[in-house]
Amino acid sequence: MNEGLRSSGANDSFIGRRTLGVENHFNPCKGVHVGKRHTWFRRNVKSFAFMVVLMIFVFLLDSLMVSVFSSIKFHRISNERNSNGGEGDSVAYVHEERSTVEMYSRLLNSASSALTKEEFKQDSLKFWEEPSREASKWKPCADKRYPTSLGKPEESNGYIMVSANGGLNQQRVAICNAVALASLLNATLVLPKFLYSNVWKDPSQFGDIYQEDYFMSMLKDDIHIVRELPPHLKSLDVEAIGSLITDADIPKEAKPNDYVGTVLPLLMKNKVVHFLGFGNRLGFDPLPSDLQRLRCKFGSTTARRFRSREFLRRDYVARGSSKYLALHLRFEEDMVAYSLCDFGGGEYEKKELETYREMHFPLLIERLKNSKPVSPAELRKLGRCPLTPEEAVLVLAALGFKHGTYIYLAGSRIYGGSYRMRPFTSLYPNLVTKETLLTPIELAPFQNFSSQLAALDFIACATSDVFAMTDSGSQLSSLVSGFRTYYGDGHAPTLRPNKRRLAAIFSENSSIGWNTLEDRIRKMIEEGQRVRVRGSGRSIYRQPRCPECMCRS
Numbered sequence: 001m002n003e004g005l006r007s008s009g010a011n012d013s014f015i016g017r018r019t020l021g022v023e024n025h026f027n028p029c030k031g032v033h034v035g036k037r038h039t040w041f042r043r044n045v046k047s048f049a050f051m052v053v054l055m056i057f058v059f060l061l062d063s064l065m066v067s068v069f070s071s072i073k074f075h076r077i078s079n080e081r082n083s084n085g086g087e088g089d090s091v092a093y094v095h096e097e098r099s100t101v102e103m104y105s106r107l108l109n110s111a112s113s114a115l116t117k118e119e120f121k122q123d124s125l126k127f128w129e130e131p132s133r134e135a136s137k138w139k140p141c142a143d144k145r146y147p148t149s150l151g152k153p154e155e156s157n158g159y160i161m162v163s164a165n166g167g168l169n170q171q172r173v174a175i176c177n178a179v180a181l182a183s184l185l186n187a188t189l190v191l192p193k194f195l196y197s198n199v200w201k202d203p204s205q206f207g208d209i210y211q212e213d214y215f216m217s218m219l220k221d222d223i224h225i226v227r228e229l230p231p232h233l234k235s236l237d238v239e240a241i242g243s244l245i246t247d248a249d250i251p252k253e254a255k256p257n258d259y260v261g262t263v264l265p266l267l268m269k270n271k272v273v274h275f276l277g278f279g280n281r282l283g284f285d286p287l288p289s290d291l292q293r294l295r296c297k298f299g300s301t302t303a304r305r306f307r308s309r310e311f312l313r314r315d316y317v318a319r320g321s322s323k324y325l326a327l328h329l330r331f332e333e334d335m336v337a338y339s340l341c342d343f344g345g346g347e348y349e350k351k352e353l354e355t356y357r358e359m360h361f362p363l364l365i366e367r368l369k370n371s372k373p374v375s376p377a378e379l380r381k382l383g384r385c386p387l388t389p390e391e392a393v394l395v396l397a398a399l400g401f402k403h404g405t406y407i408y409l410a411g412s413r414i415y416g417g418s419y420r421m422r423p424f425t426s427l428y429p430n431l432v433t434k435e436t437l438l439t440p441i442e443l444a445p446f447q448n449f450s451s452q453l454a455a456l457d458f459i460a461c462a463t464s465d466v467f468a469m470t471d472s473g474s475q476l477s478s479l480v481s482g483f484r485t486y487y488g489d490g491h492a493p494t495l496r497p498n499k500r501r502l503a504a505i506f507s508e509n510s511s512i513g514w515n516t517l518e519d520r521i522r523k524m525i526e527e528g529q530r531v532r533v534r535g536s537g538r539s540i541y542r543q544p545r546c547p548e549c550m551c552r553s
Contacts, residue, residue, distance in 0.1 A: 157186045160178060191227050193206065218297075328469045469495070
């Protein structure tokens with residue numbers, strides 16, 4: 001033991017320094033232990049430092065990998081949402097984990113109180129009917145024959161093939177234009193084809209959505225129609241002979257003279273032309289009255305002859321609703337992101353929409369780099385922001401629709417899903433979509449066919465007692481409102497908000513009284529329901545009140 005003590009003598013001075021200021025009761029065993037521990041520490045200080053650095057590195061690497069995998073997961077979810085999107089898709093509820101977003105909590109509480117008071121009162125709501133008797137004076141007359149009608153030519157100059165792109169509504173516009181063009185060029189129309197799109201992911205063809213026989217018989221007195229090209233033309237390479245015409249070859253909303261000057265010579269020479277991606281390539285004015293009437297005739301009537309027809313409304317009524325409101329709520333992720341507006345979802349939502357824009361709208365990003373930015377507040381003030389479900393439900397409540405109103409929700413995937421829809425469903429719980437309304441067996445024939453699903457939405461909206469939209473610029477809303485004008489006989493009201501005026505109303509959300517808000521919103525909707533005759537250059541599909549389509553009694 002003494003040897004042990006002596007062997008530690010070399011470290012006595014060190015031990016003394018460690019024991020300064022303590023009582024002079026030296027414990028030799030403790031001194032040996034401390035000395036050995038310090039010697040071990042000095043010998044292993046490099047290893048210890050290396051371990052500390054290694055632990056820090058591992059921690060940073062772990063944080064980096066979490067960030068990377070989170071980003072990959074976000075991009076994957078975003079891509080999945082985008083790949084499953086498209087016209088007529090189901091109204092999807094995503095981001096279930098988020099808390100409810102309410103930009104107008106005070107007004108929502110006022111709306112809830114107002115609906116509670118109105119629930120047991122007799123329903124005297126005037127918005128179930130069109131407000132003006134003038135509307136019922138306009139009657140469809142596109143089928144009427146006139147002495148000056150062109151009629152079907154005895155000889156055809158050749159065959160017109162059309163491959164329409166886009167979703168259901170874009171395709172329908174293309175077909176209407178093709179019908180008018182066939183008459184203009186004295187051509188025979190081959191039953192249209194639909195291009196497959198990676199966006200819509202729908203292989204449906206004309207006969208899957210429309211009734212081919214009806215289409216052909218309806219137009220038999222106006223143009224020649226065949227199901228396919230004759231055998232001697234099928235083998236032709238239309239691109240090689242210069243008869244393939246794309247959108248790049250035809251100006252947008254081209255005039256009849258453009259077609260007579262460029263397309264007719266090709267048709268006469270090769271006996272066939274193929275319009276690839278033929279969309280908004282025929283202007284509304286100036287156009288001969290007979291051609292305008294023909295386009296109007298097809299555009300209105302075929303909407304009644306979707307293969308699925310009106311079973312959806314009959315089924316709805318059978319389930320207990322005597323009348324219902326259809327709402328086209330345009331709040332899809334692409335529209336929300338493209339708008340550059342703020343929707344109250346905080347920093348997470350802001351970053352999510354920025355990421356979506358970078359992935360899907362590179363041209364928008366480039367344009368923003370070279371232009372002066374407009375603030376989200378200013379965009380909202382100008383009426384350029386899509387209406388949120390919360391804003392849409394406040395409009396319906398202000399108009400006086402009761403808590404128990406049955407509402408059919410049309411459209412694509414709602415951005416934010418249930419956390420965005422909670423303010424809506426809390427006021428109007430009787431909300432259905434085609435997916436919740438129809439049984440799996442009824443819906444099965446349409447699944448995975450976005451255009452056919454869009455046809456169901458069109459039918460439900462077109463035949464509803466009231467149709468409400470949140471964006472008057474959308475094709476579905478435009479075509480539905482035009483259909484209802486044409487066939488509604490003055491009893492098919494459409495509610496069309498003015499987003500600029502509505503933004504001004506909601507900007508006072510912290511102080512405006514509910515009664516004042518009701519008055520202002522009702523006046524806005526009533527002004528939007530005024531009977532208007534189609535102006536020059538405006539779409540006959542949206543505004544069919546014109547001599548070529550409707551007659552005023």
